Amino acid sequence: MMHIKHEAEERHVLTVTVDNEAGILAKIAGLFTARGYNIDSLTVADITENHAVSRITIVTHGPPSQIDQIHAQLERLVPVHKVVDLTESGPFVQRELALIKVAGMGEKRVEALRIADVFRAKPVDTSTSSFIFELTGAPDKIDTFVAIMRELGLVEVGRTGVVGMIRGAEEA
Amino acid sequence: MGARFRMLPDWRVWHRVEKEWVVSEERSGANILVESLAKQGVEFVFGYPGGAVLPIYDALFGEERIRHILVRHEAGAAHAAEGYARSTGKPGVVLVTSGPGATNAMTGIADAFLDSIPLVVITGQVPTALIGSDAFQEADTVGISRHCTKHNYLVKDPADLAAVVDEAFQIATTGRPGPVLIDIPKDVQIAMAAWSDAPPQRRQRYAPRTQGASEEIEQAVEMIAGARAPILYTGGGVINSGPRATALLRELQKKTGAPVTSTLMGLGAFPADNPDWLGMLGMHGTYEANMAMNQSDLIVCVGARFDDRVTGRLDAFAPNSRKIHIDIDRSSINKTVPVDLPIIGDCAQVLEQILDVWGDRKAQDLTGWKGRIDTWRERKSLSFPANADAIMPQLAIERLFELTKDKDPIISTEVGQHQMWAAQHFHFFSPNKWLTSGGLGTMGYGLPAAIGAQLGNPDSLVIDVAGDASIQMNIQELGTATQYRLPVKIFILNNEWMGMVRQWQELTYESRYSNSYSDSLPDFVKLAEAYGWKGIRIAKESELDAGIQAMIDYPGPVIVDCCVHNEANCFPMIPSGAAHTEMILYGDTVAGTMDDEAKALV
Numbered sequence: 001m002m003h004i005k006h007e008a009e010e011r012h013v014l015t016v017t018v019d020n021e022a023g024i025l026a027k028i029a030g031l032f033t034a035r036g037y038n039i040d041s042l043t044v045a046d047i048t049e050n051h052a053v054s055r056i057t058i059v060t061h062g063p064p065s066q067i068d069q070i071h072a073q074l075e076r077l078v079p080v081h082k083v084v085d086l087t088e089s090g091p092f093v094q095r096e097l098a099l100i101k102v103a104g105m106g107e108k109r110v111e112a113l114r115i116a117d118v119f120r121a122k123p124v125d126t127s128t129s130s131f132i133f134e135l136t137g138a139p140d141k142i143d144t145f146v147a148i149m150r151e152l153g154l155v156e157v158g159r160t161g162v163v164g165m166i167r168g169a170e171e172a
Numbered sequence: 173m174g175a176r177f178r179m180l181p182d183w184r185v186w187h188r189v190e191k192e193w194v195v196s197e198e199r200s201g202a203n204i205l206v207e208s209l210a211k212q213g214v215e216f217v218f219g220y221p222g223g224a225v226l227p228i229y230d231a232l233f234g235e236e237r238i239r240h241i242l243v244r245h246e247a248g249a250a251h252a253a254e255g256y257a258r259s260t261g262k263p264g265v266v267l268v269t270s271g272p273g274a275t276n277a278m279t280g281i282a283d284a285f286l287d288s289i290p291l292v293v294i295t296g297q298v299p300t301a302l303i304g305s306d307a308f309q310e311a312d313t314v315g316i317s318r319h320c321t322k323h324n325y326l327v328k329d330p331a332d333l334a335a336v337v338d339e340a341f342q343i344a345t346t347g348r349p350g351p352v353l354i355d356i357p358k359d360v361q362i363a364m365a366a367w368s369d370a371p372p373q374r375r376q377r378y379a380p381r382t383q384g385a386s387e388e389i390e391q392a393v394e395m396i397a398g399a400r401a402p403i404l405y406t407g408g409g410v411i412n413s414g415p416r417a418t419a420l421l422r423e424l425q426k427k428t429g430a431p432v433t434s435t436l437m438g439l440g441a442f443p444a445d446n447p448d449w450l451g452m453l454g455m456h457g458t459y460e461a462n463m464a465m466n467q468s469d470l471i472v473c474v475g476a477r478f479d480d481r482v483t484g485r486l487d488a489f490a491p492n493s494r495k496i497h498i499d500i501d502r503s504s505i506n507k508t509v510p511v512d513l514p515i516i517g518d519c520a521q522v523l524e525q526i527l528d529v530w531g532d533r534k535a536q537d538l539t540g541w542k543g544r545i546d547t548w549r550e551r552k553s554l555s556f557p558a559n560a561d562a563i564m565p566q567l568a569i570e571r572l573f574e575l576t577k578d579k580d581p582i583i584s585t586e587v588g589q590h591q592m593w594a595a596q597h598f599h600f601f602s603p604n605k606w607l608t609s610g611g612l613g614t615m616g617y618g619l620p621a622a623i624g625a626q627l628g629n630p631d632s633l634v635i636d637v638a639g640d641a642s643i644q645m646n647i648q649e650l651g652t653a654t655q656y657r658l659p660v661k662i663f664i665l666n667n668e669w670m671g672m673v674r675q676w677q678e679l680t681y682e683s684r685y686s687n688s689y690s691d692s693l694p695d696f697v698k699l700a701e702a703y704g705w706k707g708i709r710i711a712k713e714s715e716l717d718a719g720i721q722a723m724i725d726y727p728g729p730v731i732v733d734c735c736v737h738n739e740a741n742c743f744p745m746i747p748s749g750a751a752h753t754e755m756i757l758y759g760d761t762v763a764g765t766m767d768d769e770a771k772a773l774v
């Protein structure tokens with residue numbers, strides 16, 4: 001008899017600087033599926049004036065040896081300029097933006113607004129029976145906020161996924 | 173004609189016209205492609221025409237610099253290009269049409285990817301405007317090939333072609349070599365763009381590290397000099413790095429005295445007649461090679477990648493050794509086996525750096541270590557029982573070796589027992605003589621690879637050591653050899669079985685031979701004759717030498733149908749899930765089943 005075993009896993013945030021060319025996102029995302037790596041979130045946008053370079057932030061989890069392989073496999077792709085494992089490189093900032101729709105009347109509505117204030121979530125749309133809150137922060141802050149809103153009439157959540165950056169004056 | 177394409181901003185810099193170079197004229201994309209290939213010094217294009225590459229075929233018409241080799245199936249084109257590349261050290265070029273042309277070639281592309289063979293593959297694509305519309309013979313070639321190419325392109329503007337081709341060759345041939353695919357829509361082949369003789373302004377983005385860091389080199393030298401039981405474990409990377417790497421490997425071995433083993437892909441880098449040669453290691457490696465790996469105190473891995481066929485059960489792999497890993501591809505390092513000292517760089521460069529630092533240092537006295545190795549050698553793990561009734565396949569390879577060795581032949585193989593017997597019993601003395609599908613294990617590789625090798629080495633004796641099942645996978649390529657008058661030889665070890673499958677079923681599935689019998693085999697002699705080849709059948713041991721000699725002496729292509737023992741097994745063997753020390757040798761009794769954990773391993 002045989003059973004599948006699981007290894008201890010770590011969460012890592014990677015930034016990948018790439019040539020902004022057709023198919024690059026498929027190449028990166030496909031590498032993860034082809035080699036059995038996990039993607040928790042992936043964000044991408046071009047970051048140079050001439051739109052030639054994009055920065056991708058990937059949150060992944062896996063055993064340490066796999067994280068190292070992910071790093072190496074990404075670097076192997078020709079359009080990839082640089083891969084930085086933020087989790088390995090020291091303190092870093094990670095931020096995510098979420099839109100959270102909450103509907104309800106009376107007590108719950110007041111409570112939702114009060115808690116949003118505590119979290120510094122901004123109402124960006126209001127109707128007599130609903131709010132859309134905009135919240136920026138580290139992923140666990142958003143998780144917590146969403147968990148509370150679940151009790152107060154949560155309708156819908158949209159999240160951007162994480163972008164991250166090394167703290168301090170240096171470029172990663 | 174005359175369709176114009178907008179130049180994308182970031183590509184424009186490539187077309188900056190230098191003073192001495194003038195943009196002389198406009199040419200079609202097809203024409204630019206052919207010019208660019210010629211500029212790269214391409215001698216042969218292995219291909220097959222179709223609707224989406226007609227403009228390129230037209231540009232090749234009457235072209236004298238490039239010879240087009242018409243294969244019979246696109247997989248054959250890719251494997252032939254691989255054989256050409258592996259035997260000459262130059263990149264192989266493939267040209268196929270869209271849709272089925274591209275998908276047929278994909279096996280060969282995947283094969284080249286796993287074995288790090290430099291290929292540039294040109295595929296036709298439906299016109300740009302039809303992409304995504306499920307047009308006739310449309311396939312998402314770039315998507316399909318994404319994970320079996322080192323890089324790929326969809327070219328949307330003929331003005332980009334020269335630079336793309338230039339970069340494709342650079343990527344295919346430098347760093348860890350591999351296949352690069354260029355997908356060219358038909359309208360891009362027809363449309364015109366400026367052409368200049370100036371060297372294209374290739375992007376400067378691919379620059380693999382080739383030199384080892386000096387601290388690493390110092391540390392490596394110290395580790396090697398201090399080792400009492402070192403072993404050099406070499407792989408295909410040494411061959412890929414070029415003849416200089418082979419020469420430097422031999423020099424390092426001489427200085428250190430370390431015994432040498434090699435992967436399947438690395439055979440020929442170290443001469444098989446050297447007293448410190450241990451033979452191949454791994455699943456079907458020699459007892460001495462695997463025991464020496466297991467018992468060593470230092471493994472110096474040069475251009476190999478600790479593949480699962482080499483390591484056996486990972487937690488029992490070389491438990492007491494420190495490991496140095498030299499590889500140009502950082503992703504090969506620590507992938508399966510953690511190493512103590514990784515050195516990222518080109519094998520030749522790093523070996524040279526090591527030798528420089530080594531200077532005239534003295535190695536440890538390895539007498540004790542060599543003595544232990546000699547006791548392992550005494551097991552004579554490649555020996556096999558004689559058989560009065562049937563030709564033992566191992567013997568057939570031994571005789572093939574003895575009768576051809578003076579000619580320094582190039583050997584290709586298919587996949588199966590015959591491949592392993594060829595690796596074990598044929599001996600190699602120089603690189604680029606051994607062409608086999610190691611990583612992907614592709615049946616049908618050997619014949620087209622032999623064709624490619626023969627074109628690249630017209631004066632060499634080229635032999636495909638084949639199995640009765642594998643040879644049928646690209647048998648249509650017999651016609652290619654006939655057409656180009658290539659004196660390729662096919663030596664079939666005909667055991668009437670998919671022998672390797674049968675062997676695994678015998679050892680692990682209580683001899684339930686599910687679908688592994690080669691039923692309804694063709695008469696290979698008649699088949700040879702039907703294609704204009706010579707056919708020779710060897711049915712008895714007494715005919716063996718004469719049959720082989722007749723094959724060698726015949727000036728044209730020959731199939732030898734060598735009827736061998738049907739149930740011989742390939743030993744030594746490390747069963748999947750076992751450690752190096754648990755090899756099965758001839759004469760060992762073998763259990764007829766295996767537990768599920770072991771069965772689940774590849």
Ligand SMILES: Cc1ncc(C[n+]2csc(CCOP(=O)(O)OP(=O)(O)O)c2C)c(N)n1
Pocket residue numbers: 586587588589590591613614615638639640641642643665667669670671672673690
């Ligand atoms: C394309 C492909 N399909 C299936 C396999 C699995 N396979 C490995 S060896 C083998 C049998 C090969 O038989 P034969 O060519 O007669 O060689 P033998 O082992 O008998 O020497 C098979 C089916 C493979 N390696 N490649």
Ligand SMILES: [Mg+2]
Pocket residue numbers: 588639640641665666667668669670671690
């Ligand atoms: Mg067979």
